[in-house]
Amino acid sequence: MPTAAIVARQLRRVYPRAPPGVAAIDSLDLEVPSGGVYGLIGRNGAGKTTFVRIAATQLKPTSGTLEVLGTDAVRTPERVRPRIACVPQESRPLYFLTVEQAARFNLQLRGFDRRESRRRTTEVLEELSLADVRHRSISRLSGGQRRRVMVAMILATDAELLFLDEPTTGLDPLARREVWAALRRVRREARTILLTTHYLDEAESLSDRLALIEKGRVILEGTPAELRRRVAYPFRVTLRGGFAREELDSFGRVSSVEDGFLVFAQEPAARELARLALERGVQVALGPADLEDIFLEVVGRPIDAEENAPDDGERP
């Protein structure tokens, strides 16, 4: 087995009707190791879906090289396809099938015999709490249930590399955690998952490594802990009153929040500020910055801020 599931070098994709000079992904270098969950995070339009579609052999790159599971995925996609499976962004199962049929037919399409397909289907529907609705038509399911069926269809396969493009969008917190548990099970099977998500807690909780994509390029890559270490202010201090803003500027980057301030700082400064706050009797919380904070610091905008460029899932 190759040590890297995906190796992209200088990958670039320009959509045919994009404005001049606008690339959905540009000079993208990325190495996704074999085994485990690799998270891709970024805002809408950052290039995540374009990358997933290229790696899943659904979209040709304009230039660059791409190896998937040790095979040239640009020139010989047919050798990659039997070994991968994908939940595309905004995909839905065929609505006239039942839940059980959607999962089982997908396995039969991939070559599993009827008995094995039934066995795997039963297992995955149990795992994702869909067993009770197994005979219900997809058209009668909620949006979240439909999304879970898509995830079930793909997790039930034996693909070595799974692409999950925003698989938990629209799921309630309980259902999200069931999907997380299923993904952790797949990770234990030494398979590789490439996960894109807007939920930074999800990316942090599931991913062994992460890449932050902005404007078609990887701007930060590593384990969640490494990402924290690489940012200028890896600690956050939350203060409820008791300070003037000018007093805080020397500690790090300051943002106003309800009833106080959020200060991102290096560890010594963060500890010093927390000590000072305790001395003044100010309510204070000190902790490591989470992925959302890191995103905000690196990109300068929250993850849910829209990019002006066309959505990366859009086909012009």
Add this chain to the structure above:
Amino acid sequence: MTTSPRWRSVLTLIQLNGLVPIRAQPLYLVNLLASPLSFLFFITIASQGRLLNYGVAGGMILTMLSVGTGLQSDLTHYRHDLKFQDVIVASPVTAPVYLIGMALSEFVYSLPGMAVFLGLWVTMGWANPASAVVLFGALVLVWAFASTLGFTLATYFEDVRETFMFSPLISLGLSVLPPVYYPLAALPGWAQVVARFSPTTYAAELVQSAVGLAPLDATTQLFAWLALFGFTGGLLALSAVRARWREP
């Protein structure tokens, strides 16, 4: 007996897109029956019964064409609205397997129409081995042509509404203007030349000849078969190169 993975995929597509939806909504079966029977009705009334024979022969060709236009709409909808093609592309299922499986699944919808027209075929006294062979061959080639056309176009359309625009144009170009429901000689000279650019013209000529409506000599029959094979083979080759299985 074990089924090979490719055939299992084909059989699953027939079940998934043909048998299951029909079992859930049997009215689907009437869909592909309506257009050919409507044409037969109008042409028979308008010709005061003189073109009934041609209408029966042409009805089966139109039914096979309808398989292609139905496929075009289904595949566009699945690809664009459900991202089904993206799921299939990232799997062991190849484009030819998908095309064959989905085309056969659409054929299932045409079975009631084919049964009606075959019944009329027998009633006309046309049932004999020679005409059956010609009919079968011509219909298979029209089905292959129409399905390949539907599949290829579906990989280009970005909205299912585009299929609403193209389907009538395809019907017009392949079943109304060509002499599917009437003899080629009924067309003016220039229109006969234009009709030669449609594979259904050759299919209709062969079927009409096989049942004795407009007999062709051996050379013309051979040319018609070659033309029909040429159109179908050419479109298959074009589809292999130009269909957007992986988005360019």
